[in-house]
Amino acid sequence: MQLTPKVKEILSWYESDNPGTKANLARILMQGKLGGTGRVVILPVDQGFEHGPARSFAPNPAGYDPRYMFELALEAGLNAYAAPLGMIEAAAASYAGCIPTILKVNSSNSLSTTKDQAVTATVQDALRLGCSAIGFTIYPGSEYQFEMMEELRELAAEAKAVGLAVVVWSYPRGPMLDKVGETALDICAYAAHMAALIGAHIIKVKPPTAAISLDAAKKTYEKSPVADDAAARFRHVVDACFGGRRLVVFSGGEAKGTEDILKEVRAIHAGGGNGSIMGRNAFQRPRAEAVNLLNAIIDIYKAPVG
Amino acid sequence: MQLTPKVKEILSWYESDNPGTKANLARILMQGKLGGTGRVVILPVDQGFEHGPARSFAPNPAGYDPRYMFELALEAGLNAYAAPLGMIEAAAASYAGCIPTILKVNSSNSLSTTKDQAVTATVQDALRLGCSAIGFTIYPGSEYQFEMMEELRELAAEAKAVGLAVVVWSYPRGPMLDKVGETALDICAYAAHMAALIGAHIIKVKPPTAAISLDAAKKTYEKSPVADDAAARFRHVVDACFGGRRLVVFSGGEAKGTEDILKEVRAIHAGGGNGSIMGRNAFQRPRAEAVNLLNAIIDIYKAPVG
Amino acid sequence: MQLTPKVKEILSWYESDNPGTKANLARILMQGKLGGTGRVVILPVDQGFEHGPARSFAPNPAGYDPRYMFELALEAGLNAYAAPLGMIEAAAASYAGCIPTILKVNSSNSLSTTKDQAVTATVQDALRLGCSAIGFTIYPGSEYQFEMMEELRELAAEAKAVGLAVVVWSYPRGPMLDKVGETALDICAYAAHMAALIGAHIIKVKPPTAAISLDAAKKTYEKSPVADDAAARFRHVVDACFGGRRLVVFSGGEAKGTEDILKEVRAIHAGGGNGSIMGRNAFQRPRAEAVNLLNAIIDIYKAPVG
Amino acid sequence: MQLTPKVKEILSWYESDNPGTKANLARILMQGKLGGTGRVVILPVDQGFEHGPARSFAPNPAGYDPRYMFELALEAGLNAYAAPLGMIEAAAASYAGCIPTILKVNSSNSLSTTKDQAVTATVQDALRLGCSAIGFTIYPGSEYQFEMMEELRELAAEAKAVGLAVVVWSYPRGPMLDKVGETALDICAYAAHMAALIGAHIIKVKPPTAAISLDAAKKTYEKSPVADDAAARFRHVVDACFGGRRLVVFSGGEAKGTEDILKEVRAIHAGGGNGSIMGRNAFQRPRAEAVNLLNAIIDIYKAPVG
């Protein structure tokens, strides 16, 4: 497989990584309908852990079967599929070599009263299951944030040493942040920057709103304002990741209408985001409908930036 | 020993496991009167730890002697026997090769005021004692749930690497759950799903009631209701385990009348559950009576699904 | 040395242990005046840690010198001597090969406000000092009970792997237990049973009173009452240890009169207990008096059971 | 490269270190415009972690790109560049061999409500990235101070064993210190001394004020007063580091005016401090202005001491 110039350029950003990790990043970047464009759409399925099986899969019960997710990601032409240990174990042999997988190695759940997660899989698991990357969630701002960051450091170091890539979900929460704060522009950019500093290859954050949450940051944003449109906000978050020299993808969040999704994707695209990670909006729709939506998203990302 | 097509099919669900683990799952599935059917009845004896020796064994004092449990499981034609370290150590050599054993590697007790457990045995113990699996209890929802899940991850990874199977008791409890919540349908399904996601081969949960506990889940169950009969609820829990592609067994709970037990077993059978794990209802009865009850249960599981 | 049939029978209970551990159990069982009878009297000297040196040794200042304890145990013809690291280090070479030693590997003290202990010695220490066993105290019911049990699991696994025996002091205490509860019959039996389940070879508990502490256990003891005499209570505790297939010894507790001690020993003997572990009642008496008392105890244990 | 007599003298202070560590100290001391003088100016860029990306880089957006920092440090002729993992990874290969790097291995952030840090990189990372030193922050006085010191001990021992140098940021804070206390003279000297005692090669503290914070220290400072000028205070802190036999550098703190900075640098120079570590005051200015400022600072340090 010949890498495209765009993918070669992206790999050049990761100049300290070994060829194994670069190869796994290349596998993700060259896969599917967006292969070679530098944009990605990833299917994450950890909602069963986060919200429970019925809330996740009852709307489209085919999704109870882990094989369905591989089929959906393949049919839609996505770049990668991310899930916790059991989901990957249940179908990794059947789909070995078909699509890059990201082993989600920590998980929270809706029965928890603390803002922490359990580490539920290992780098060794990722290797034996043929995954291209590990995925890890941090909650910057949580009373457990330092422990989570230290777990990430350990797993990321181990992953990089064996040639895996590291995908970090950076979701701020905790005593200093109210609901608005969790997706405020300064906080999203901060969360993305911290993930980059800890050494993430691919950074996943939520779409930022126009709010500024930290008092200490307000003066800065008054002096150096970010334009009040979604694309500018996405651009600001991308800039916060080493001036755009890290892959940054955005989640879709709760299930919503098709038009809202496409509008958001257009803004990510315009703002220089590297793509979307789309779970419930994909697997909770009937399969054909999901494939149509994902292809519409892919078409946006394929277009040259306006 | 030739595996039956049913057992071969079940082993195919565990496509990421090594031949050692598959062999141990096969040993459990091919043992006893249900051998080859894909259904199992397991004798668990950790009640001495959980409730104390007198509450567990005084009703049938023969049970104080660990050899009794092996004899009972063998005579009744069960699939496996699960117990803590000391119980297995005390008789494992005498019954080596007679029946698969599951080493229960963590335990709580009635003197505890916290919802945690101690890890009281190791994978190395399971190996030296010739066990086929380790057993581990998690309390999803407990303030210790993440620590317990991380202990499970570590022990499960170690067990799988050396060809053992992993049986997970998933018993929700903790600040978000009242007594009703602990066995509510959504919670049982969620607990079973989490055990599957962490990589359990065999999942043990309590029989679900019709209650729905989490507010966030109620809308889902209104939109996608589960029929109000026990078999449908068992089916829902089984579905929550990768669409039925994991072995799911149900406990009997407190000692109760024979007819209630058989009624519940019929519903598990009809709902596609893989069997029962039956402790106090077995070993607290006089031996002949216990064997009769267990055989009645086995007969139900042997029958083709209505 | 030829083992007696009684000792051979006892060793047969430990069918999962390696020959090294069996040899060390045999050394303890074949030592001294009770050698070969299946009964043991052990001298424990950890009171300096628990209560301080003056409270322990001022009544008989010869005891400040660790060599005194070896001399006393040898002269009285006891089976073993148990002490913390420093006490063993201070005389183990002088008395190498003279009497089996038990290295007490954890310790509390009277300055502590928590119901925990420090692990103050290792299995490696036991090996280099020529000990036959490690000794470990758990406090079932304490808010630290799970940590203590996990420490025990780790040390016991290590000890068994290198051919040492494991002696567990099981002393219930904690938020659910008042002073009466700590020595209640149900609690003593429960504590002994848990020690057996965690894999102890020799279990040490306090003499039980007639009280029943846990509400949940009262119904059981009403249905299956234990006769109201001390021998029956000792028998109940012994039964709780795998139907009498583990060595169970009882402590004497605080210093008391000779006749009270002998009465208690007669009940242990009649109830099938395997012996006594006697510290302050031995080393706080003048040496000749202590030897006389210990020999009177030994004589009781030597007699055939009434 | 021939070392200057001054650098040889400084290396002689580190008489217990291996040649690898001495070579890395020499690399830092011989680099840039101050090479060989025994004075250093270091560029630290961990403010993105500590304060967020916009507050750090929006004033001079070129700084979002990690390559900018290497360029700035090189152009200004500094001795070393210090940053967290991701920043170093993003450009270490491009600038390999150009300037010594210090891998900042722990980090806090503005979303934290506790006075702790996460360890976010390892000695192995420093080696694979070609760094000359690791950097670690301790908060003496914090409720996490002992854990931080123990992390430092572990990382420092590991670093020294593989020939890296150890730079310690010692920033007092915690329940016994108010804002004034954090930079009081006694506290700064104490913080520097503790870093020296734990084995730091290069010690970084904040400029001390004239305040004395600890009551217990006041008598001492009354008896042995420190002259009320900045140079004397810097001299006192340097003395507290083994009588001036450790490298001590001072931070500039918040962005401020050029004249204030140069005045402080003159006092450090006069007081025998080994130099400055200057972040925001450097990279938040436009590049040419920053280079001018840094060169003015370098000129001060180059001058013979008045």
Place this chain on the structure above:
Amino acid sequence: MQLTPKVKEILSWYESDNPGTKANLARILMQGKLGGTGRVVILPVDQGFEHGPARSFAPNPAGYDPRYMFELALEAGLNAYAAPLGMIEAAAASYAGCIPTILKVNSSNSLSTTKDQAVTATVQDALRLGCSAIGFTIYPGSEYQFEMMEELRELAAEAKAVGLAVVVWSYPRGPMLDKVGETALDICAYAAHMAALIGAHIIKVKPPTAAISLDAAKKTYEKSPVADDAAARFRHVVDACFGGRRLVVFSGGEAKGTEDILKEVRAIHAGGGNGSIMGRNAFQRPRAEAVNLLNAIIDIYKAPVG
């Protein structure tokens, strides 16, 4: 070097230690003006950590330089010098082979609000720096006492295995002890005994007062009273260390007048204590005065006991 009979006798107390550890004890016992007498005077310099540099060294600023301490100990003819990592690192090569060093491996400081310490050096550090022993402080009675004892167990086991000696500072404090209690006779003896039980070779405690602190101990001291003079109290503490078969040294505490110091030393000498560990009273005096005082102390210890 021929050992004296007295030193040979002392080494015989440590019958479980390997020749390496005995050799290091011999080095300390044979060093300096008291060499061979079985008495020792040790210079400890960890006050910079405990109280800060100015409070420790401003009274005699020569002490800021770590070389001064070696010079002082050598000139005064002491047995050993004890200090934290940085102090030893800064001069160990210059004074290699001149005087035995004790690496103080844990430290507290005056900014701490908890009764804990940080472990700030390792056994490996002691080996690479040519030390004869490690030094460790425990706070019996502190809410961290069990953790500290476990750290000590680990470091002591490691030290003994590589032939180092173990010096334990045992300073009681914590919720059960007021200021009077911390130096009460029963508590000092208890603290010394615990250090002996954990396996210390040399035990350092504070001089005991006549107070008895623990209610539970009062009866004992009424029955077996300790004579009301300082020598008898020192004798009691020495007895509590295995009947005098461990080396016990006493600290001088806060700086005080020469006559008070000498009076205390005479009592230690008369009570059979093995010597003094004298820090501030030594290094805060001008050098000549300090040497005079130390020699006066040495002369007392050299004299035959009364």
